[in-house]
Amino acid sequence: MTTSLDAPPIAIEPDADVAQATPEFVLPPAKEKRLSGLAPVAASFRAGAQIGARATTRVVRAGWGLVAPYVEVVSGLGALVLLSGIVALVLGLLLGWPELTFMGIALLVAVLVALLFLIGRSTYSIDIELNPRRVIVGDRAIGRVLVTNIGKRPSTATTLEVPVGEGLAEFAIGGLQPGENTEELFAVPTNRRAVILAGPAVSVRGDQLGLFRRAVRWTDQIELFVHPITTRLHPTAAGLVRDLEGQITKKITNNDISFHALRAYVTGDDVRYVHWRTSARTGQLMVRQFEESRRSQLTIISSSDTRYFASDAELELAISVTASIGSQVIRDGTQISVVTENRVLKTHSVTSLLDDTCRIEPLTGSTATARDFAREATKRLPPPSVVVIIAGSLMDASDYRAIQRLFGGETNVMALRIEEGARARIQDVAGLAIVTIGALSDLPRVMARAV
Structure with missing residues (x-):
């Protein structure tokens, strides 16, 4: 019988049962038991170490509290002179150098004399x-x-x-x-x-x-x-909203002060609003309907981000404009909110508003965009009827428009663009009035024209 040398090799695969039967490494029962018995000891050691660390920290703090009043009276120069005196005295005695010994004694005497000046209590x-x-x-x-x-x-x-x-x-x-x-x-x-x-x-x-x-x-x-320096405004110019009853909305309500129409009585309606003369004429109870009104609410959004201002003087002018408008609005009794990037200013009185304007600090990049700043700053405020945006000359018209779109169509929005030294003017950009102010003295005249 002949055997072909060209026959293909036979692949031998491992037996699955044999592979599965290969045992894993397992600790002997006695050793496993000893290790498990050491776990509580290790846990107790860790707990003891933590307790010891906390106790050491308390002792160090208490010790420092005792010595701190005495250590703090020594200045850096005093510590240097004291250390130099000790080192010079020790080396002088060990090496037998009278000059070094004398210098050490002189330095230590100077330290002792200086200590005498601390004696005594002040009353x-x-x-x-x-x-x-x-x-x-x-x-x-x-x-x-x-x-x-x-x-x-x-x-x-x-x-x-x-x-x-x-x-x-x-x-x-x-x-x-x-x-x-x-x-x-x-x-x-x-x-x-x-x-x-x-x-x-x-x-x-x-x-x-x-x-x-x-x-x-x-x-x-x-x-x-x-x-900040402020200027007085005409009351109607500062208030921006000249109605006495608040702005009228398109929402219909059952009780308000702006009459809208009459409708048939429905069970549960307040009888105080029954129009008896019309009811007698028609033979059916008729009640009044009203247009919902709200008291004027002015919101001033004043940026202090340096990327919107060409100079520090321009930022200070913007703060003066903010303080001037806010002060007059508070005097007129209109509800007002004033916000910047990092604070909501107090507005319960003119003094509190001016005090808070003193705390406004310039910052950079607090929010990604001007719209983000306005949204975050006003999301917890009452819905405004008038919004005034105050920023520097480096804020684009698109940023003002982006802030305007945050508010509803019933909200009157005005943008004040502060550019130091520029000519005062009013521009209309897609329905938004952008007022350029170059000096604080321009504000009364420009605001009177803008409203």
Whole structure:
């Protein structure tokens, strides 16, 4: 019998039953039992470690609270002099260098002498006053610090520090007899709109070299509001809505003040609205129908995003325009809401509105588009009857139109485009009045024409 060498090879596949019968690696029962017995021990160890870490943190915090008052009196220079003195003294003694030893002793003596200036307690009563508490940009504001020694012993000389905005006012307070007081005045810069914080008043006791410094806080901070410059508007121009009963809507209701028509009585109707004369003539009860009205609601959408303004001065002009319109509307008794990117301004009084305009800060890119800003800022406000959009010269007309489309057809929308130095004018863009304002003095005349 012959065998062909060209016969194809035979593929041998593994037996499925044999593959399935191959056992997996399994821990011996004794070892598995020992490992399972160690799990509670590991859990207890982790819990103990966590408890220990928390206890250590508490101890460290408590310890720091005890030593902090003593460590904080040492300035950076004082720590350097103290460390240098110790190192110089130790090296001088070990190496036998008299010069190094003398230098270490001199530095440590200087530290001990400086410590003597911290001895003593201050018994002051300190008051900070600002007169007035609210000013307009450019007006003069004076601060007053009254220091009184309320102790039974004469006080030693000290230095009083009062932070004022980004600056610091320093006063040298001499020794005061019991009950004696001294007064110090300081000027507050009011060249820009802001909320300026004055205080806290801090008395500083220390040496002339500045090795040690012990500060005691005596007062809290007080606020000085530097209001934006505003202008008075004609009441009807600022109110923008000159009806006394509110804007009439097309919605029909059973009780309001704007009469619409008569209809047949339906069970449940209020008999107070039955028109008896018509009912007697027709032989059928007739009741009044009304057009729903609402009180005028003005919403001012004022942007403070720097991408819409060509300069800081343009932004400040926009805030002045916002404050001017809002103040007049509040005086006229019309309901108003004023929103910016990061706040809803208080409008229950003219003063509260002006105070909040001082807190408006320029920002960049808070929302993707102007429409997103307007939608987010107004979604929780009452439905407006009039909307005023205030932005800089870099906002496109398409952005104003996008904001306009957020509101219904019954809402009157006006856009104020602030461009410093530009000629005042009014443009109609697809039914939207865009008013360009180049100076605050243009606002009364332009608003009177726009409405």
